[in-house]
Amino acid sequence: xxxxxxxxxxxxxxxxxxxxxxxxxxxxxxxxxxxxxxxxxxxxxxxxxxxxxxxxxxxxxxxxxxxxxxxxxxxxxxxxxxxxxxxxxxxxxxxxxxxxxxxxxxxxxxxxxxxxxxxxxxxxxxxxxxxxxxxxxxxxxxxxxxxxxxxxxxxxxxxxxxxxxxxxxxxxxxxxxxxxxxxxxxxxxxxxxxxxxxxxxxxxxxxxxxxxxxxxxxxxxxxxxxxxxxxxxxxxxxxxxxxxxxxxxxxxxxxxxxxxxxxxxxxxxxxxxxxxxxxxxxxxxxxxxxxxxxxxxxxxxxxxxxxxxxxxxxxxxxxxxxxxxxxxxxxxxxxxxxxxxxxxxxxxxxxxxxxxxxxxxxxxxxxxxxxxxxxxxxxxxxxxxxxxxxxxxxxxxxxxxxxxxxxxx
Ligand code: CTP
Numbered sequence: 183x184x185x186x187x188x189x190x191x192x193x194x195x196x197x198x199x200x201x202x203x204x205x206x207x208x209x210x211x212x213x214x215x216x217x218x219x220x221x222x223x224x225x226x227x228x229x230x231x232x233x234x235x236x237x238x239x240x241x242x243x244x245x246x247x248x249x250x251x252x253x254x255x256x257x258x259x260x261x262x263x264x265x266x267x268x269x270x271x272x273x274x275x276x277x278x279x280x281x282x283x284x285x286x287x288x289x290x291x292x293x294x295x296x297x298x299x300x301x302x303x304x305x306x307x308x309x310x311x312x313x314x315x316x317x318x319x320x321x322x323x324x325x326x327x328x329x330x331x332x333x334x335x336x337x338x339x340x341x342x343x344x345x346x347x348x349x350x351x352x353x354x355x356x357x358x359x360x361x362x363x364x365x366x367x368x369x370x371x372x373x374x375x376x377x378x379x380x381x382x383x384x385x386x387x388x389x390x391x392x393x394x395x396x397x398x399x400x401x402x403x404x405x406x407x408x409x410x411x412x413x414x415x416x417x418x419x420x421x422x423x424x425x426x427x428x429x430x431x432x433x434x435x436x437x438x439x440x441x442x443x444x445x446x447x448x449x450x451x452x453x454x455x456x457x458x459x460x461x462x463x464x465x466x467x468x469x470x471x472x473x474x475x476x477x478x479x480x481x482x483x484x485x486x487x488x489x490x491x492x493x494x495x496x497x498x499x500x501x502x503x504x505x506x507x508x509x510x511x512x513x514x515x516x517x518x519x520x521x522x523x524x525x526x527x528x529x530x531x532x533x534x535x536x537x538x539x540x541x542x543x544x545x546x547x548x549x550x551x552x553x554x555x556x557x558x559x560x561x562x563x564x565x566x567x568x569x570x571x572x573x574x575x576x577x578x579x580x581x582x583x584x585x586x587x588x589x590x591x
Contacts, residue, residue, distance in 0.1 A: 184360050186214035191264035191298075193289045194234065196224020198339045199271040199305035199349035204229060206270055206352040207237040213356065219243065220260065222276070222289045246288040257288060261296035266362055269293070271305035271349045272330075274316050280328070281319035299362050301428070303355050304333045308345030324431070331358040331428040350425055358428030361410050368412025369583040374451045375413045376503070377405040378458035378492060380420035382438045386484060387469035394459050398422035400509075400553060401457030403575035405430045408455075410576075411583050416451070418444045420458055438464065438489035445492055446499075453505035453582055456493040456529075464489050497528025505585050507578075510534040510558075520558040530585075532558045533578065557581070 190210055194203045207217050219234045220243045231242040243251055243260060261267065269276060269289075276289060285291040293300060302323070310316055311333060324330065332350030337343075350358070379401020383391040398419060405417040406427035417432045418441055426432040435441045438460045445454070463486040473482050493508045508529040510520045513536070520534035534556045554568040566577065 184213050185210060185356075185363065188215040188265045188359075188363055189263060190215050190217045190359065191260065191267045191292070192217055192219045192238075193267065193269045193276070193292065194219060194221045194225040194229065195269060195271045195273040195276045195289070196222050196227060197271040197273050197305050197349075198228060200225050200228035202349055202352055203270045204233055204237055206268075206355055207234070209352045209356050210359065211237075213360075215359075216240075218260070218264070220289050220292055222287060224273075224275075243288055246286075246291055257291050258295050261292040261298065264296075264298055266359060267293065267296055267298055267300045268355065268359060269300065269302045270355060272302035273304075274306050274310045274313075274319075277302065277304065277316065277319045277323060281322040281326075300328045301331060301355070301358055301362060302328055303331050303350045303358075304347075305349030306333070306347050307338060307340065307343060308347040311345075311347045329358065329362060329429050330426075331355055332425050334425045335423060354425060354428075361406070361428055364410060369587055370408060370579075371412035373413045373453065373586055374416070374448075375408050375582070376416050376418065376445055376448050376451045376454040377401055377408065378418045378420075378441060378445060378454075378456050378460070379405065380422040381459050382420045382441060382461045382489075383436045384438065384461045384464035384489070385436075385468040386465050387471065387473045389472050392461055392464070393421075394461065396420070396422075396459035398424055399551065400571045400574065401455075402427050403571050404455055404457055404578055405432075407572070407575035407579035408582065411579050413579075416448050418448070418458070420460075438492070442490045442492045442495060445496060449496070449499065449501040449503070451503045452586055453507070454496055454503045455507040455578075455582070456496070457509050458492070459511060460492055461489055463487065491527065493529060494527040502528070505530050505582060507531045507533065507582070511537045513537055517556065517558065517563060520556065524558055524560070530559060531581075533574075534558055 194200050210217050217238045218240050219238050235242045279290040280293045285294045334348045335346045336348045380398035381394045381396040383393050385391045405415045409415045409429045415430045417430050433444050466485040466487045497506045506529045510523050510532050512519050516534050516536045520532040524532045553571050553574045555566050557564040
């Protein structure tokens with residue numbers, strides 16, 4: 183039971199995603215945590231205090247000025263007698279209140295009165311999420327140390343609406359809670375580490391682009407594993423459908439050049455891990471208008487130019503991080519190619535994986551959940567058995583912690 187004995191204060195906000203909080207309560211309790219709930223007035227429009235109380239097996243707190251509740255527990259005790267406060271869904275309203283220090287109901291008062299870690303799982307319409315006011319509040323709250331999980335991209339409850347704004351799934355929130363309450367040693371505390379992940383999209387015209395099969399699973403897992411060891415992780419991600427890892431500052435980009443710029447702006451750093459499957463080429467000139475089929479003219483030919491190699495740029499940079507780790511996705515001569523990349527790109531380690539010949543998905547490496555890698559460095563080659571991408575991430579994070587520990591950076 184990973185959360186055995188942990189006390190979780192769950193603030194349920196007023197949004198359609200409130201229903202997922204019911205499942206979250208069960209998931210937290212089956213891992214040994216006790217869950218106490220505060221509901222905003224709006225939340226009670228979406229789920230009933232009766233359901234919440236039945237699932238928490240505890241009193242449900244709603245009113246700030248409830249004489250009995252204040253006498254029995256009080257909002258200060260409520261916020262202090264918890265190991266962590268989790269807000270699901272974190273509505274635009276709840277975020278705005280905390281960002282500006284407003285406390286006009288029990289939920290917002292508890293959030294202001296606490297000295298504990300706060301995890302927010304936002305959920306709102308994509309337009310609300312991308313509104314400059316919500317962007318400002320999000321940045322402010324991150325600065326204040328609030329940790330976010332999600333929102334994910336996808337279909338909204340409103341018909342026909344899609345985009346970033348879906349609340350993270352209960353198990354993703356549980357994982358974020360576990361990571362935040364993890365009291366194991368943090369060997370990477372104070373270390374800034376850049377990770378690239380996902381594919382890049384190189385536009386052909388406004389509706390078409392060149393992409394690859396990368397899902398971002400391995401890169402995101404590495405970012406999460408490094409954060410779990412206490413690192414200040416900056417993840418630069420190409421377009422992916424998986425959520426931003428909790429506790430990791432994520433910058434979203436589309437094209438290789440954008441990824442290079444974002445990474446260079448993040449320097450200096452103690453280490454950088456290049457997991458992204460960056461497109462090697464882009465079109466010389468993306469068309470401003472959709473390229474039309476013209477009868478008798480045949481297919482258009484695309485002129486390609488080489489993209490910047492981000493790993494090589496950083497591997498030979500004047501602000502080169504102490505440790506530079508690259509990946510090598512190969513379909514043949516895995517070791518030979520990895521060794522060549524180590525030298526050419528100025529990396530300390532290359533994590534080589536055999537992705538299999540074209541048209542196959544060898545062990546489903548690209549997009550799958552498992553990986554079999556070889557760690558190539560000047561010191562030689564270490565072969566790891568096939569394992570889950572999460573385990574590859576954990577072992578790699580341990581290796582990085584080990585390398586950074588043995589040096590004063
Ligand atoms: N990489 C990068 N920028 C690029 C291309 C690759 O940062 N423009 C990084 C990847 O993130 C990875 C490593 O370089 O860490 C190896 O990428 P890979 O695609 O396997 O190698 P390539 O350099 O593309 O070489 P080749 O196409 O010859 O296999």
